[in-house]
Amino acid sequence: MITEKLFIVDLQPVGRRAEVRPGQTLLEAAQSAGVELVSICGGIGVCDGCRVRLAAGQLTPLSLEEEMAFAGDELAAGYRLACQASPLSDVTIDIPPESLTTLQRLQIEGAQVEVEPAPAVIGLDLQLEPPSLDDLRSDSARLKDSLRGRLPYHTLSLGYPLLSGLSPQLRQQKWALRAVMRGDEGIAALPPGERLVGLAVDVGTTKLASYLIDLESGATLAKTGAMNPQISYGEDVVSRIAYANNRPHEGPGILHNRLLETLNDMIGEMCVQASLRRSTIVDAVVVGNTAMHHFFAGLPVAQLGASPYVPAVSEALDLPAHLLGLDIAPGANVHLPPNIAGYVGSDHVAMLLATRIWESGGAALALDIGTNTEISLAPGKKAGWPAGRLLSSSCASGPAFEGAHIHDGMRAAPGAVEKVQIDGDQVRVYTIHDQPAVGICGSGILDAIAQMQLAGIIDQRGVFDRSHPQVRVSDSRREFVLVPASESGHGRDVCVTRQDVNEIQLAKGAIRAAIEIMLAEAGLQAADLDQVIVAGAFGTYINLKSAIQVGMLPPLPLGRFSQVGNAAGAGARQMLVSLQQRELAGEIVRRVDYLELSAHRDFTTQFARALILGDIS
C-alpha cells in the first residue's frame, strides 16, 4: 500500500492550516480550513476573486487564466488564483483581505501584535494578615506595607477607586487579593490570580473597532466592530464639528455620549465573548483622527472647524476612564496617543507605529484613505533626509469612498457592488455576500470608473462617450448601467453617473496632489518610492490596479504596495501591551514635519492636474 503524500498549506494572516493531496487546489485547501475565499465563478479561473500570494514553497505552473488575470509585476510578486494553483510542496499562502468573504466588512483585523509585552499595568497576588487589637493598621496601610516588599518604589499610592471598595473586599476575599498596579499607584483590587485585560479601540469617523487583549501575553481575547453612531449627526468630521458648534450647550455632549454608549455596548459584547468581567479591564488605548479623539475625550472642537485648524490637545493624554464615562475598571486610565495636527490624528500615529515605514531606510509612503486622507512619507536615505524623519500631511478626500454623494452609493454592506469587470459589452459585478446588487460601495465605484475608462466609456476628463451603446441619458443625466433593474435586488437599475465620476475625480485628485507635493518637498519622484502602504478600511478593499488606473496612486509595480488593513488598531494594541511602544509613538510625533497643504503654494496647480483620470506623471 502506498501512503499518499500530503502537503501542508499555511494560510496567512488568518493563521489557519490545511492538509491537501496532490492535485487539490489552494481554494479547496482554504475551504477545508474554513477560510472562505471570494469565488464568484465557482473556481473556473474567470472571476479573479480568489487572488492569493505565494509566500513560500512551490505551486503548479501558471494557468492560462492566471496569465490573463495578473499584470507582469503581480505575477513577479507571486500572485496566483487559488482555484487554479495546487501545491507541489508545503506552502505558505498570503490571502489579501479583499479575497476573503468576511461576514462583516468592518475592519478590525490589521497587522498582528508582535511586540514584547511590557504593559503599563501589572498584577501582584498578595495574602495580608487580618487586623487585630495588636495590629490596628488601616486597611490601606496594611496593603501598602505588603506591596512595599514587592515593588521598587519609594512611595506608593492607592487610587480612590481601589480604596473605595477595599475594606469589604479584603474581608470577603479572606485578605487575599491581586493588587493591580500602574507604576507606583494601586488602581484596583481583584480576586487572586484574576487575568488582567486591556481595551484597544480605533474610533473611525464611520467605524469603530475594539479589541480585548490579555495584558500579560498580548493575546487577543475578543474583538468587535460597529458603526460610529455619530453618523446620525453628520457623515463626516466637518459636519459633526458644525453640529457641535451650532448647539454649543448640548451638541458636544450628545456626540460624546452617543460614542461612549456604543463603545460601552461593544465592551459588554466582548466581555460575553471572552467570559470576563468589565472590572478586569484595567487599561485602555484609544486612537482616532483628531476630531474623533476630541469627541471621545470631551475636548472642545470649535477650533478644529476653522483655519488654522489647531487641536485643543496634541500631546499624549492619560485620562481616568470613569471621567470619560468608559465603563471598565473604575481605576483604569485611557491612554490617548498624541495627535500630529488638526487633521492628522493619533490613528495615523498608531498606523505609523504598526507599519514603521522609516525602518527600511528606503523611501516609503503610508496612506490612510477615508473622508479625510492622512499621508506620511519617510523620504529615507536617498533623499538625504535624517534617519527616521517623517513628513506628514492630510487632504479632504470627501465621503465618496464611503458611498456618499454617489448616485447609487452605499456603504460596504450586503448587496453592495464592490468589484467590477467590463469586458466589451460584458459587465461582471461582485457584490458583498453575493446578494443581488442594490448599490455601489467605495471599492466598487473605483473599480467601475477604472473599468469604464479602460473600456472607453469615459475619457480622461471623465466625459461619457455619447456614442457608446451602454451610455444612456436619463433626466438629461448621462449614466452607465452597471446592473440592470432585472438583475438588481430592488428592481431598479444600478448606475454610474457623470456626477459620480466627478466626485471620484475630486477625491482621488486631492489624494494624488497631496502625494505629489509631499514627494516634491522631500526632493523625490514617485518612481523613487520603494514601498507604498495603504491602510484603513477602504484602502484594504480597493483594487490597487484600479486605483492606479484612475490616477489616485502613482503607477508603480504592484509589488511595492501593501494593503495592511486596520494598522491603526494594530498600533493601538501594541501601545496597549507595551509602554515602550507608547514612548515610540511620542518619538514618531517629534520626528514629524507637518506640511499644511491648504497653505501650500502648489496645491491648486497640482490638484487641477490630478483631476485627470489616468497617469498624470
Add this chain to the structure above:
Amino acid sequence: MITEKLFIVDLQPVGRRAEVRPGQTLLEAAQSAGVELVSICGGIGVCDGCRVRLAAGQLTPLSLEEEMAFAGDELAAGYRLACQASPLSDVTIDIPPESLTTLQRLQIEGAQVEVEPAPAVIGLDLQLEPPSLDDLRSDSARLKDSLRGRLPYHTLSLGYPLLSGLSPQLRQQKWALRAVMRGDEGIAALPPGERLVGLAVDVGTTKLASYLIDLESGATLAKTGAMNPQISYGEDVVSRIAYANNRPHEGPGILHNRLLETLNDMIGEMCVQASLRRSTIVDAVVVGNTAMHHFFAGLPVAQLGASPYVPAVSEALDLPAHLLGLDIAPGANVHLPPNIAGYVGSDHVAMLLATRIWESGGAALALDIGTNTEISLAPGKKAGWPAGRLLSSSCASGPAFEGAHIHDGMRAAPGAVEKVQIDGDQVRVYTIHDQPAVGICGSGILDAIAQMQLAGIIDQRGVFDRSHPQVRVSDSRREFVLVPASESGHGRDVCVTRQDVNEIQLAKGAIRAAIEIMLAEAGLQAADLDQVIVAGAFGTYINLKSAIQVGMLPPLPLGRFSQVGNAAGAGARQMLVSLQQRELAGEIVRRVDYLELSAHRDFTTQFARALILGDIS
C-alpha cells in the same frame, strides 16, 4: 482746657479696639467696640457672665464682687469681671468664648491662622501668542511652552478639567489667562489676575464649619457653620455606621450625598458673602473624625463599627473634588489629612497641629470633647519621653453633652439653659439669646450638676437628697426643678433628673478614666500637667470649674487650662495655606503612640472610680 486722657483697650481674640475714658469699664469698652459680652445682671458684678482675662496693662483693683466670683488661681491668672474693672493704662484683654453672646453657637472661630502662606496651588498670569498658519501648535502645547519658562519643572502636565475648557476660554480671553498650577500640573485656567481661594472644612458629627481663605495672604474671606444633616440618620457616629451597614446599597450613598449637599450649600453661601465664583476655589482641606472622614470621602465604614475598629484609610489623601461631588473648581483636589485610628481622626490631628502641645516641652494634655472624646498627651521632658512624642487615645463619652439622652436636654440653641448658679434656694439660669428657658444644653447640664452637688442636692454618687426642699418625685422619678413652668418658655418645668445625673456620670467618667490611664502610661500624675487644652464646640462653652467639680477634668489651677474653640478648623486652615503644615501633620501622626482603651487592662477599674462626682485623685 485740659485734654482728657483716653486708654486704648485691645479686645482679643476678636481683634477689636476701643478707646475709653478713665472710669469707664471694660464692659463699656467692649460695648462701644460692638463686642457683646454676657451680662445678665446688667453690669452689677453678680452674674459672673462677663469674665475676661487681663493680658497686658493695668486695671483698677479687684472689687468685692470679683473676689467672690473667682478662685485664687483664676485671680492669679488675671481673670476679672469686665463690668467691675476699668483701665488704668492701655490694656489688652482676652475674652474667653463663653463670655461672648455669639449669635450663632456653631463653633467656627478657633485659633487664628498664623503660618507663612506656602500654598499647594499658585497662579501665573500669562499672555500667549495666537496660532497662525506658521505656528500650528495645539492650544495645550502653546500653554505648556509658555509655562515652561516660568516654572522649575522638567515636565508639565495639564489636567483634564483645564484642558476640557481651555480652547474656547483662550479665544474669549484674547489668549490671556491666569494658569493655576498645583506643582507641575495645571489644574485650571482663570481670567488674568483672578484671586485664588481655598476651602477649609471641619466636618463634625453634629456641626459643620467652613471657611474660604485667600491662598496668597491666608486671610479669611468668608465663613459659615451648619448642622451636619446626617443627624437625621443617627445622632452619633455609631448609629450612622449602623444605618449605613443596615442599608448597604443606598445607606452609605445617602449619608455621603446629604453631607455634600449641605457643604455645597455652605460654599454657595460663602461665595455670596465674599462675592466670588466657585471656580476660583482651587484647593480644599477637609478634616473630621474618622467616620466623618470616611463618609465624606465615600469610603466604607462597616469595619469602623466592629472591633478592632480599623479605618479603611489612615494616610493623607488628595482626592479630586469632582470625584467626591464637591462643587468647587473641577480641577481642585481635596486634601484629607491622616487619621490616627478608627476613633481618632484627622480633626484631632488638625487640633494638635494648631495647638502644638509638644512644643513647650512640658507635660500637656489636649482634649476634644464630644460624643466621642479624643485625647492626646505630650508627656514632655519630665516624663523622660523623646521630644515631640505623643500618646493618643479616645473614649466614647456619649451624646449627653450634645443635650441628647437628657430629660430636658437640647442642643445649644436659643432658650437653652447654658449656665446655672445655685445659691441656697436661689437658682439662677442663663439661656442662649436670653430667651425664656425651654431646655438644657451640654454646658448647662454640666453646670447644673456641679452646682447641685455644691448645694448638697446630690451626693458624690449622684443620689438625690430626698429631704432637700427642691427635690421632688414625679412619676416615681427624682428630679430637681431648674426653671419652674411659670418662668419657662413652653409652660413646663425644666428639670434635672436622676437619670440625667447618671448620663453625665458615665460621660465624664469615661473621659476622666481615659486621662488617668494615659497619664499612668506616660508615668505621670495629673498634678504634673503644665497645660490642659480643651478644644471643640462643647469644650469651649463649658465652665471649667464645673468640669473640675464633677471630676471630668483633674483639679488643676485654672490658669493651666485653655479653651481654644475650633482648633480643628484652625489646623485645617493652616494646612490649606501651607504645604509645610501638611507635612507637619504627617509627622505628628508618625510621632503618635495610639493607645486602644477598650483593650486596656485598667480601663474598667478606672472607669468605675471615675463615675464618682468630685475629685477622684
